[in-house]
Amino acid sequence: MAVSLSKGGNVSLTKEAPGLTEVVVGLGWDPRVTDGQEFDLDASVFIVGENGKVLNDGSFVFYNNKTSPDGNVVHQGDNRSGAGDGDDEQVNVNLSGLSQEAKKLAFAVTIHEADGRKQNFGQVSNAYIRVLNKADGKELARFDLSEDASTETAMVFGELYRNGEEWKFKAIGQGFAGGLAPLASNFGVNLG
């Protein structure tokens, strides 16, 4: 049963999906019908080590770096308007292939050029981010961005983290001012 998360919510995947090996992070929203620039939401994943920072710059998977160095995290492509039914962006994650150094995976969603376009999640219709169990397509967790992150422009949705042999999911729902760049720096990515 999918857990719908409001800010600060939490879910343990241990019972929801024992032996979880692969997940899909899905991001969806409705295209804009009112005037103004398109809403362009972007999903990204940070593969993080013990120190809370990315293992290397390639471990920041996003629209300009679609495959992690070990090939276990793969972004399926940038959707710039939200056109299309279901998830508009997806990132596939093979948990079982990750090295032991990878302690956590942080999932984030940002609005492209939010400050310049004066946009936030509340202006977007039906924006959500979710985590699916790839094996059976079941939704494990979901966050309603339009409703619960309404004045934010960038957000860390949650983290998958190792717990012994298993992976657990922690909901975070923490907003970030300034967008993807400061968010990536926060995880130790060198933006050059």
Added chain:
Amino acid sequence: MALSLSKGGNLSLSKEAPGMTKVLVGLGWDARSTDGQDFDLDASAFLLKADGKVRADSDFIFYNQLKSVDGSVEHTGDNRTGEGDGDDEAIKVDLSKVPADIDRIAFTVTIHEADARRQNFGQVRNAFIRIVNQDNNSEVARYDLAEDASTETAMIFAELYRNGAEWKFRAVGQGFAGGLKPLAESYGLKF
């Protein structure tokens, strides 16, 4: 004390004013016209299902159709010059009477004959929408529209919407350059 919303923000009316059922949605603006022609802004409400569309033409409440079929939404009348302080137009909503299949009510403002009169929202200042609790006349929430919208001639100011068992209010402030027609069409009305 009224809560002030910024664009995209939302708040729970059920939490801010527990037990409130009778709401007055007040809309106001200052219009500055440079060519002497009347500046006639019209407030409307659209009763929408969960899919964001009206059920029928009767779900479009405006100056020529002042009351919804079930009496839940009532427009208090057309103000053609913007005269008078405070709300320029007001729409009453009885939340307890809104039919179960109506998920949202969108509050919009359009400029009458905008194209013919060559008018747009760029000439409108100090636009606001507010929620007043009719039981005690207190202002519960307010959204002051700050941005210029110079190419738009129809604007969605805000929405009242259901979220589970609650009623919430969301500040929208988004519009259409083509006026009432694309706005109404986006809600499923056909011309």
